[in-house]
Amino acid sequence: xxxxxxxxxxxxxxxxxxxQVPVTRAFAQDKVIRFAMPQDFTRIYTxxxxxxxQGQRDYISLVNGRGGINGYTILADVSDHGNDMPRAIEAYExxxxxxxxxxxxxSTPVARALVPRVLEDKINLITAFxxxxxxxxxxxxxxxxxLTPNYWTQAGLLIDFFRQxxxxxxGKTICFVHIDTxxxxxxxxxxxxxxxxxxxxLQAFPYTPxxxxxxxxxxxxxxxxxDWVMFWGAAVGQTVALTEAIRNxxxxxxxxxxxxxxxxxxEVVGKADTKGVLKVEPCASGRDPQIIQDILKEVVxxxxxxxxxxxxxxxxxxxxxMLAALMVEGVxxxxxxxxxxPINGExxxxxxxxxxxxxxxxxxxxxxxxxxxxxxxxxxxIARWDGEKFVPATDWYSANQDVVWEEVRKYSAQFKATGK
Amino acid sequence: MxxxxxxxxxxxxxxxxxIWPLPLDRFLVAAVFVLLLxxxxxxxxxxxxxxxxxxxxxxxxxxxxxxxxxxxxxxHLGYGAVIAIGAYGSVHLVRAGxxxxxxxxxxxxxxxxxxxVFGAAALRVxxxxxxxxxxxxxxxxxFVIIQFPAISGGTQATLQVPPVTxxxxxxxxxxxxxxVALFVCVVVTLFMLNVKRTSFGRALAAVREKDYAAAIIxxxxxxxxxxxxxxxxxxxxxxxxxxxxxxxxxxxxxxxxLDLSIQLVAMVIVGGLGxxxxxxxxxxxxxxxxxxxxxxxxxxxxxxxxxxSMDLRSHLPLVLYGILIIGxxxxxxxxxxxxxNNARNYFLVWPFRHARH
Numbered sequence: 078x079x080x081x082x083x084x085x086x087x088x089x090x091x092x093x094x095x096x097q098v099p100v101t102r103a104f105a106q107d108k109v110i111r112f113a114m115p116q117d118f119t120r121i122y123t124x125x126x127x128x129x130x131q132g133q134r135d136y137i138s139l140v141n142g143r144g145g146i147n148g149y150t151i152l153a154d155v156s157d158h159g160n161d162m163p164r165a166i167e168a169y170e171x172x173x174x175x176x177x178x179x180x181x182x183x184s185t186p187v188a189r190a191l192v193p194r195v196l197e198d199k200i201n202l203i204t205a206f207x208x209x210x211x212x213x214x215x216x217x218x219x220x221x222x223x224l225t226p227n228y229w230t231q232a233g234l235l236i237d238f239f240r241q242x243x244x245x246x247x248g249k250t251i252c253f254v255h256i257d258t259x260x261x262x263x264x265x266x267x268x269x270x271x272x273x274x275x276x277x278x279l280q281a282f283p284y285t286p287x288x289x290x291x292x293x294x295x296x297x298x299x300x301x302x303x304d305w306v307m308f309w310g311a312a313v314g315q316t317v318a319l320t321e322a323i324r325n326x327x328x329x330x331x332x333x334x335x336x337x338x339x340x341x342x343x344e345v346v347g348k349a350d351t352k353g354v355l356k357v358e359p360c361a362s363g364r365d366p367q368i369i370q371d372i373l374k375e376v377v378x379x380x381x382x383x384x385x386x387x388x389x390x391x392x393x394x395x396x397x398x399m400l401a402a403l404m405v406e407g408v409x410x411x412x413x414x415x416x417x418x419p420i421n422g423e424x425x426x427x428x429x430x431x432x433x434x435x436x437x438x439x440x441x442x443x444x445x446x447x448x449x450x451x452x453x454x455x456x457x458x459i460a461r462w463d464g465e466k467f468v469p470a471t472d473w474y475s476a477n478q479d480v481v482w483e484e485v486r487k488y489s490a491q492f493k494a495t496g497k
Numbered sequence: 498m499x500x501x502x503x504x505x506x507x508x509x510x511x512x513x514x515x516i517w518p519l520p521l522d523r524f525l526v527a528a529v530f531v532l533l534l535x536x537x538x539x540x541x542x543x544x545x546x547x548x549x550x551x552x553x554x555x556x557x558x559x560x561x562x563x564x565x566x567x568x569x570x571x572x573h574l575g576y577g578a579v580i581a582i583g584a585y586g587s588v589h590l591v592r593a594g595x596x597x598x599x600x601x602x603x604x605x606x607x608x609x610x611x612x613x614v615f616g617a618a619a620l621r622v623x624x625x626x627x628x629x630x631x632x633x634x635x636x637x638x639x640f641v642i643i644q645f646p647a648i649s650g651g652t653q654a655t656l657q658v659p660p661v662t663x664x665x666x667x668x669x670x671x672x673x674x675x676x677v678a679l680f681v682c683v684v685v686t687l688f689m690l691n692v693k694r695t696s697f698g699r700a701l702a703a704v705r706e707k708d709y710a711a712a713i714i715x716x717x718x719x720x721x722x723x724x725x726x727x728x729x730x731x732x733x734x735x736x737x738x739x740x741x742x743x744x745x746x747x748x749x750x751x752x753x754x755l756d757l758s759i760q761l762v763a764m765v766i767v768g769g770l771g772x773x774x775x776x777x778x779x780x781x782x783x784x785x786x787x788x789x790x791x792x793x794x795x796x797x798x799x800x801x802x803x804x805x806s807m808d809l810r811s812h813l814p815l816v817l818y819g820i821l822i823i824g825x826x827x828x829x830x831x832x833x834x835x836x837x838n839n840a841r842n843y844f845l846v847w848p849f850r851h852a853r854h
Contacts, residue, residue, distance in 0.1 A: 118811035127808050134807075157791060157811030162745070162752055163555075167547035167788050174543040186751040189655045193746040209653050258643060259654030259750065266652055384806065488653055495592055495657055 110151050110408055110420060112137070113172030113180040115158040115165060117187075121312060122160070124341060125393050126183060127384065130155055132397025133181075134383035136368075138376045140405050147412045149420075151405065160184055169194060178425035179203055179404060185260055188221075195220045200422040201407075201429060205400050206336055206359070210263060211488035213452035213481075215430065218489065220422070222429055222451045224403050224444070226475075229484055230455040231335045231357045232264035232307070233477030236271050238333075238355070238459045238470070239305045247276040252303040254294060254318060256310040257283035264309060270480050277304075288314025295321035306332045319346040319354065329353035330461070339392035340466070349464050358460040359441070360399040362467045364390035366440040368398060392467065395440075402437045403444065403453075404429075442473035455481065502845070516690050533679060537672045548785065550675050552777075554740050555784055557682045559764045559776040560689045561732030566762070567771025568698065569725035570705030572624070575615065575631040577757030578638035579730045583608040583737025584748050585648055588656050591742070597661035597668065601681075601738040608734025609727045611638075616726025620719055623708075635755050642750045655749045658742050674743035681739050685732055689773050701725055760784075767825060769832025778833035786821055790814035 114133065116126045134153050141150045154177065158165040165187040172180050179201035182188055188208030195202040196218070204212055205225045212221040226234070240246050253268055255261035265281060272279040280301050284291045288310050295318075298306060306327055308318040315338055322332050323346070330353030338356045364373065369390055377386050388394050411420075411428025418424055432446040432453070442456035456475045460467035501520065507513040517523045533553075537545055562576045573579075587604030591597055618630035642649050650656040661668050663677045692698040700721045703711035708718045741748045760783060768779020791814045797803060798810050805813075829836050 118808060119815055130807060155807055156795060157814075159787070159811075159815075161756070161787070163547075163551045163784055164788055164791075166551075166744075170543050170547040174541070186749060189653070189749045190745055190747060190752065192655070193657065209655065211653060259649065259652070263652055488651065491651065492653075492657065495659060 108145075108149050110146075110149050110425075111154060111172070111175060111177040112151060112404060113154050113168065113175075113177035114183075115154075115156045115168035115172070115180070116183045117160040118157040120160040122183065123312075125312065125337075125339075128339075128341075128388050128391055128393035129183060129397040129400075131382075131384035131388055132394040132399075133401040134397075135372050135376050135389070135394075136398045136401035136405070138381050138383070139372050140401075142375055142379075142381070146405065146408050147416070149408075151408070158182065158184070158187060160186060162187070162190055165190065166194075169200075173198055173200055176421070178420065178422050179407075179429075181205070181400065181404075183207060192218070192221055198422070199426070201425050203400065203404065206396070209488075209492075211485045211492065213450065213455075213485045214489035215446075215448050215451040216489075217493050218451065219448070220426060222446070224400065224429070224432075224446060224451065224453050225359050226336075226357070226455045226457045227452055227481075227485075228260075228263045228309075228335060229267045229481045230452065230475070230478070231457065232267050233271065233481050234357055234457055234459065234475070235307055235333050235355070236268070236275065237474075237476030240275060241471075243304065249277045249304040250280060250301055251277050251305045251307065252280045252282060252298045252301055254282045254284065254291075254298060254306065254308040256286050256288050256314050258286050260311070261286075261309050264307075266484055267477075267480060270484070271477060274480070284310075284314070286314075287312070289317055291317050291321050295325045295327075298322075299325040299327060303327070304331065308332070308334050310334075311337050316342050316345045319343075319351055323347075323350050330355070333357075333459075336396070336457075341391065341393075343462055351462055352464040354462045355470065356460055356462070356467065357457050358392075358467060358469065359457045360395050360437075361440050361469075362390070362392050362395055362460065366395075367438045368402065368440045369395070372398065399437070399441050402441070403432065403435065406432050406435045406437075514694070530683075537675060542671055545675055546671050550678055550744055551784060552780055553675070553678045553682045554736060554744055555761075555764065555780040556777045557678070557685045557739070558733060558736040558761055559768065559780050560682075560685050560773065561729050561736060562761050563765050563768075563771065563773075563776050564689060564692065564701075564732070565725050565729035566765050567769075568692070568705065569701040569722065571616075571722065571725060572628045572762075573631045573729070574628050574755075574758050574762065575634035575638070576729075576733055576761050577753045577755065578635045579608045579612050579733035580737040580740065580757065581638055581642060581750070581753030582611050583734025584741040584745075584753065585642060585656070585737075586734065587738030588658055588741050588748060589648075591661055592656070592659055597663055597738075597742060600661075601735055604738040605731040605734035608737065609731040612730025612733065613723060613727050616723060616730070620722060632755075635758055639750060639754060642753075649750055655747050656741075657747050658745070661742055668742055678739050678743045681735060685735075686773060689776075697721075697724065763822070767822065767832055769834030772832060772834035774837060775832045775834030778837065782821075782825070782833065786818050787814055790817050790821075 114130065116130055118126050137151050137153045145151060156168055158168050165182060169180055169191055181203040185207040188202060188204040191202055199220055202221045204221055204223045208223065210227040210229050212218040212223055213227055243249060268279050282294045282298055284294050310318060329351060333355035336357050336359050343351050373389060376382055377389055407425060407429035410431045411424050414427050414431060415424055430446055430448045432444060434443045434445055436443045444453035446453045454475060455478050456473045458473050459470045461470045517526060536549055558580060562573060565571050565573050583604035586607035587600040590600035590603055615631060615634040622630055666673055668674050668677055700716045703716045704718050704721050712718050745752060764779035764783045765776065767782055769775025794810055794813050798805055
């Protein structure tokens with residue numbers, strides 16, 4: 078018996094060793110630009126990640142299928158970090174060893190934990206719809222790139238939309254229902270400032286994470302007789318919030334959320350019951366945009382799709398396409414700036430920070446990233462659920478950026494003073 | 498054969514009582530220690546930074562928890578919170594300009610001070626009820642950290658760790674943090690190796706086996722349960738500050754949730770309750786099995802061209818990991834250290850199988 082145990086132990090040790098071998102071997106091929114995409118497929122974001130990642134990979138397949146950029150193909154190194162810090166840090170360090178030019182962890186906790194490392198190592202950390210909002214300040218966070226409207230901007234956009242609808246927010250009541258975590262509380266300072274500026278009454282209702290029971294909160298929201306409701310959460314909390322809003326008879330066309338609400342959530346709650354719900358849309362949804370049509374034709378129908386075809390064109394899929402498009406545009410700009418490389422994080426950074434008026438054929442709002450503004454201009458639009466799909470209620474626009482940037486600078490200055 | 502016992506005769510009591518009476522054991526320990534010391538020059542940076550550093554830090558934490566669980570028989574489901582208190586306490590102190598050495602000890606004292614309050618529950622409740630009481634600690638600490646921006650660090654809820662020095666050496670780069678973590682780990686390991694041989698350790702063992710029997714033979718269960726919580730929380734707090742400074746470099750509340758506590762309990766149980774060596778084994782398995790399995794599956798998928806979806810690719814390692822844990826517990830409930838001991842016992846008398854006891 079002991080002998081077999083020993084054999085098994087040796088076998089396990091051998092397996093562990095063997096698994097380590099390919100690491101150093103993998104980056105021998107040239108003409109490849111490596112994107113590291115360790116994301117959370119198994120713990121919290123699950124279906125969000127798989128749709129997002131599918132979009133990213135499909136877009137990268139599209140680009141590679143057309144011959145890549147300057148003869149270079151893009152290698153998307155997708156893995157699972159399960160939102161677990163040691164695993165994420167391992168994935169990051171591995172990506173660094175393999176020569177990745179950017180890393181996209183799609184997770185706020187992971188992004189926060191990686192900030193000190195990327196600033197030191199000069200590898201681009203993409204924190205789309207996640208991570209620190211104050212990373213919009215590129216002068217303090219040169220290697221942290223949200224590339225998309227942060228939560229402060231999203232809240233600012235919603236408030237501005239309400240103002241457009243009502244003409245004036247003076248004396249109105251806006252209820253902010255949020256998950257009681259740092260992420261959920263993030264928009265509060267902006268909302269408080271705007272409440273002062275616009276003269277509306279802000280009422281915040283925190284619910285305990287993960288938010289699968291919010292029944293105590295929503296009757297209070299109803300009693301507050303809100304003119305507008307914003308709910309701020311992620312994953313299961315979002316569908317529960319919608320269900321409770323319906324149950325408490327709140328007018329659906331006055332209920333809104335951030336970018337984190339999708340067709341899948343509507344399906345869970347009931348497509349017809351949620352008619353009228355508003356969301357912040359960072360890119361076009363559906364299959365109509367040219368870029369999605371191209372993917373369908375050249376990637377999915379060619380049998381090279383990264384996942385099920387029916388997911389193509391869903392909100393999160395399109396977010397993935399959007400981010401991949403921005404990253405690839407960064408590569409293109411990097412070649413424009415320094416055609417001869419060397420291809421590394423700094424090279425990529427120069428490219429990402431000179432993206433100018435890129436709109437992916439109307440698929441995303443015109444985005445300009447500068448060394449100061451990593452948010453890309455803070456443009457998005459408000460979309461309304463019509464029972465079948467999200468229909469844009471506004472054009473691409475940006476609002477309340479002065480308040481947002483005041484806050485961004487306040488926190489980035491704090492970071493600068495104490496960090497490093 | 499390998500572990501030669503023939504010809505070793507102890508002529509003094511000290512020799513008989515040493516931690517490793519057999520030369521081979523001493524040799525192995527020394528060899529491992531030298532390897533660990535030389536690791537920054539032997540292994541690739543990647544393995545140093547993302548394997549050895551967390552392994553050393555988590556092992557220290559597992560040792561601290563093992564004192565409580567294996568030593569005193571008290572379960573603790575809030576050890577992550579204990580670590581969080583130490584981490585936040587010491588990082589705030591470091592940011593206020595206190596030297597890291599002092600902040601580390603202060604973080605430990607803070608954890609010990611708060612931990613003992615919850616440990617007091619251990620005086621009244623046992624077993625599952627104690628598990629609930631410590632679980633409450635986890636949630637209360639989580640809640641407090643998140644609700645007070647002054648603690649968590651504002652809306653972004655992240656505290657950056659400023660550059661620090663440890664006895665004059667700047668803790669920056671890849672190598673220095675590793676040595677700091679290793680130093681703390683060695684100190685805690687030495688303490689744990691010796692604690693069982695002290696009156697304190699024996700009193701804990703008495704409390705663990707049956708607390709009222711311990712009381713009858715004159716061991717104050719009140720005192721020793723409190724002491725066990727105090728010492729273990731102190732180690733947890735120190736680990737928290739090491740974790741923040743040497744590994745995370747920026748701390749946020751989600752790094753210390755219940756997941757961490759459960760992970761640590763799993764490490765202690767899988768490694769072997771009460772075993773020092775087991776703590777190291779348990780940490781290695783729980784921390785790295787998911788990573789290694791992920792790479793094996795990923796490697797197989799890409800190299801062999803297996804058309805498996807990303808979802809399956811990321812969930813399969815979890816399935817295997819679960820099987821692995823259950824397998825180890827079914828096959829050897831006493832933990833990985835027992836497996837090592839079995840192998841060692843086998844070699845003690847090899848090749849004379851019949852001489853085995």
